[in-house]
Amino acid sequence: MSAAPLHYLIFDASDDGEGTGTWDAMASVRAADVPAVMAEVQAVLAWAEKHSPGPRGPLDEGGAWDADQQVQQDGDWTTVTLTITGPWEWGEALVARFASER
Numbered sequence: 674m675s676a677a678p679l680h681y682l683i684f685d686a687s688d689d690g691e692g693t694g695t696w697d698a699m700a701s702v703r704a705a706d707v708p709a710v711m712a713e714v715q716a717v718l719a720w721a722e723k724h725s726p727g728p729r730g731p732l733d734e735g736g737a738w739d740a741d742q743q744v745q746q747d748g749d750w751t752t753v754t755l756t757i758t759g760p761w762e763w764g765e766a767l768v769a770r771f772a773s774e775r
Contacts, residue, residue: 679771681710682717682755686768693732694761696768701752710753713771714742717755720770726763738763 682698689695698717700710718740722729727737738759745752757764 677716677771679713679717681706682713682753682771684757684768686764688761692761693758694764696757696764697754698756699752699754701750703749704751707751707753710751714753714755717757717767717771718742721757721759721767724763724767726760732758 679698681700681702683700684696684698687695687697700713702710721738721740725738728735729738729740730736731739738757740758741754741756743752743754745754757767
């Protein structure tokens with residue numbers, strides 16, 4: 674069963690050259706769309722937990738992967754940022770799992 678494609682979050686990947694990647698996604702939406710964005714964040718994090726390559730935590734403290742979520746409001750707009758760091762193949766599998774059929 675494939676995961677529903679993401680409609681708000683689009684990941685941009687960067688590789689450290691040593692097998693670790695960072696995937697950043699950001700969505701700026703009006704209040705009515707915040708629940709849908711947060712549902713996408715939760716779906717991505719649930720997949721990451723379920724298919725975890727090891728313990729979650731800062732990589733420099735022994736974690737295999739980590740995630741950071743930020744929510745900022747500016748007037749009528751809310752910006753949600755999700756950053757995931759971990760093994761390159763694992764992160765690429767995560768992003769592919771939620772890729773849209775565009």
